[in-house]
Amino acid sequence: MSLTFATDASDAIPLFLVEASALEGWMEDQPPRVVRWLDAIGFKAALGSAVVVPNAEGQPELAVAGFGDTQGRARGRFPLAAAAAKLPKGTYKIASDLPAGDLKTEVLGWLLTGYSFDRYRSQSPAKARLICPEGLDAKAIETIATSEALTRDLINTPAADMGPEALEAAVRDLAKDHEAKVDVISGDDLLAQNLPMIHAVGRAAEQAPRLIDLRWGNAGPSVTLVGKGVCFDTGGLNLKPGASMGLMKKDMGGAAxxxxxxxMIMALGMRVRLRVLIPAVENSVSGNSFRPGDILSSRKGLTVEINNTDAEGRLVLADALTLADEENPDVLISMATLTGAARVAVGADLAPYYSDDPKIVSALENAASAVSDPVWRMPFWTPYESQIEPGIADLDNAPKGGFAGSITAALFLRRFVDNPSYTHFDIYGWHPGVAPARTKGGVGMGARALLEALPEILDLT
Known part of the structure; x- marks a missing residue:
C-alpha cells in the first residue's frame, strides 16, 4: 500500500476542487472544449464525484473533483478522498485553493485511501497519486497516515497472530524504530509486582498476561497513554454468544x-516525556478462569466484586492506571474498546470521551473539528457512583440495571486515578462499512485529535 506522496511532478495532472455552487463560475474560465466535455457527461460537482478531461490527443489535461455543498460535507468526511478513489491511475496536483487546515486534512484523507490490509491476501494498490501541495509538511502528513495504518493493521490482525506475545513484539518493534525503552512484566511476576487484576483476567489463556511499558523522551512535560490490550475476549465464564464474539479481535483497539x-508523537519529535502502558491479555475460558462472584484485590488496594467476567477491560485498565497515576504525569489518557453502551449512545463514528479538565476539553473539541477526527464529551456523572458500589466489596465491575453503562465504566476507572487531567476514551475501533479514507475494519479514533490538541494542552506552542 502507498501512504506517501508522489514526488515527480513533471507529468502531474492539475486537479480542481469545485463546489456545486461555484461550478458555473469556474466553467466560465475554462476553454470551450472543457465545458463541452463536462456538460456532455453531466458533471454537477456533486460531493465525491470526479472526472478527468482529456486534451486533443486523448491524454488527461485536467481533473475536477466535486465538493458538493456545505450541507452535504457536514454529513461526511474527507470529500477529496471520496473523489480520489474514483480517479484513474496518474499523478495529480491540486490546482485550487482551500483553507490550510482543510487542505491538510483533505490530503491526509487522500493518503488514507491507499490503506489496505494485505497481510493475508494481496490487495489492489491505489491508482491515483498526489503531489503534496506547497506549504504543507509532507513528512508530517505521511507520518500521521502511516501511524494510522499501524493502528488499523494491529486491529485487523486476528487473535491467532495478535495475541499478547505478538502485541508485545509490535511494541518492541516500534520502540526500536524510535530509540524508546520497553519493560515487560508477565505471568506470575504480575502478582509479585502488585498488578493482580491484570493477572486474574489473563491467567486462563495459553499466552501469559503482561504489562507492556514503553518510555520515550527525556525532556518536556510528561504524557502517559494507557491502552486496553485485550487481544481476544471470549467473555470468560460469562461466555459471549457467537455473534458477539465475532469482532473480539478488535478488543485491543485501545492499545492499537x-x-x-x-x-505520531515520537516520529514528529514532540517535546514530551512519553510513557505508554498496555495491559495485554486474553480473556479466555479454562479451569483457572476468574469467576462471577470472585472478589479481586487491585494495585490501589480497592476490592472489586466480579459480577460479570465479560467486564474485564476495566479490571486490567484499573491496575495499569494506578501504576500510571503513581508518577503524576502532566496528562494521563486511557483509550479502550470498553462498552457496547458507548456504541448505543453515539454510534460507530464518534469517539466518546470523559474529562473534567476544562483546558483539555477546550483544546480537544477545537482540535477534533480542525482535523476531522470527531469526539463527543460524556459526563463523569458523580451521582451514579453508588451504582458501582456493591456493598460486599469497594467496587462492582458490572452494575445491574443496564443504564449508563459507559458512564459507570468511566466512573469505575476514575476511582483508580487521582490525577485531575485524567481523560478516558471509550472508542469502538472499527469502521463497519466503506467510507472515504476508511476501509471496512480497524480504525483509529481520537488519536489525531489528541495529537493536534496536545501542544495547546501542554503549552508547547
Whole structure:
C-alpha cells in the first residue's frame, strides 16, 4: 500500500476542487472544449464525484473533483478522498485553493485511501497519486497516515497472530524504530509486582498476561497513554454468544490506538516525556478462569466484586492506571474498546470521551473539528457512583440495571486515578462499512485529535 506522496511532478495532472455552487463560475474560465466535455457527461460537482478531461490527443489535461455543498460535507468526511478513489491511475496536483487546515486534512484523507490490509491476501494498490501541495509538511502528513495504518493493521490482525506475545513484539518493534525503552512484566511476576487484576483476567489463556511499558523522551512535560490490550475476549465464564464474539479481535483497539498516537508523537519529535502502558491479555475460558462472584484485590488496594467476567477491560485498565497515576504525569489518557453502551449512545463514528479538565476539553473539541477526527464529551456523572458500589466489596465491575453503562465504566476507572487531567476514551475501533479514507475494519479514533490538541494542552506552542 502507498501512504506517501508522489514526488515527480513533471507529468502531474492539475486537479480542481469545485463546489456545486461555484461550478458555473469556474466553467466560465475554462476553454470551450472543457465545458463541452463536462456538460456532455453531466458533471454537477456533486460531493465525491470526479472526472478527468482529456486534451486533443486523448491524454488527461485536467481533473475536477466535486465538493458538493456545505450541507452535504457536514454529513461526511474527507470529500477529496471520496473523489480520489474514483480517479484513474496518474499523478495529480491540486490546482485550487482551500483553507490550510482543510487542505491538510483533505490530503491526509487522500493518503488514507491507499490503506489496505494485505497481510493475508494481496490487495489492489491505489491508482491515483498526489503531489503534496506547497506549504504543507509532507513528512508530517505521511507520518500521521502511516501511524494510522499501524493502528488499523494491529486491529485487523486476528487473535491467532495478535495475541499478547505478538502485541508485545509490535511494541518492541516500534520502540526500536524510535530509540524508546520497553519493560515487560508477565505471568506470575504480575502478582509479585502488585498488578493482580491484570493477572486474574489473563491467567486462563495459553499466552501469559503482561504489562507492556514503553518510555520515550527525556525532556518536556510528561504524557502517559494507557491502552486496553485485550487481544481476544471470549467473555470468560460469562461466555459471549457467537455473534458477539465475532469482532473480539478488535478488543485491543485501545492499545492499537495509543500505539498509533505514540508513533505520531515520537516520529514528529514532540517535546514530551512519553510513557505508554498496555495491559495485554486474553480473556479466555479454562479451569483457572476468574469467576462471577470472585472478589479481586487491585494495585490501589480497592476490592472489586466480579459480577460479570465479560467486564474485564476495566479490571486490567484499573491496575495499569494506578501504576500510571503513581508518577503524576502532566496528562494521563486511557483509550479502550470498553462498552457496547458507548456504541448505543453515539454510534460507530464518534469517539466518546470523559474529562473534567476544562483546558483539555477546550483544546480537544477545537482540535477534533480542525482535523476531522470527531469526539463527543460524556459526563463523569458523580451521582451514579453508588451504582458501582456493591456493598460486599469497594467496587462492582458490572452494575445491574443496564443504564449508563459507559458512564459507570468511566466512573469505575476514575476511582483508580487521582490525577485531575485524567481523560478516558471509550472508542469502538472499527469502521463497519466503506467510507472515504476508511476501509471496512480497524480504525483509529481520537488519536489525531489528541495529537493536534496536545501542544495547546501542554503549552508547547
Amino acid at each position: 490506538t495509543v500505539l498509533g498516537l505514540a508513533r
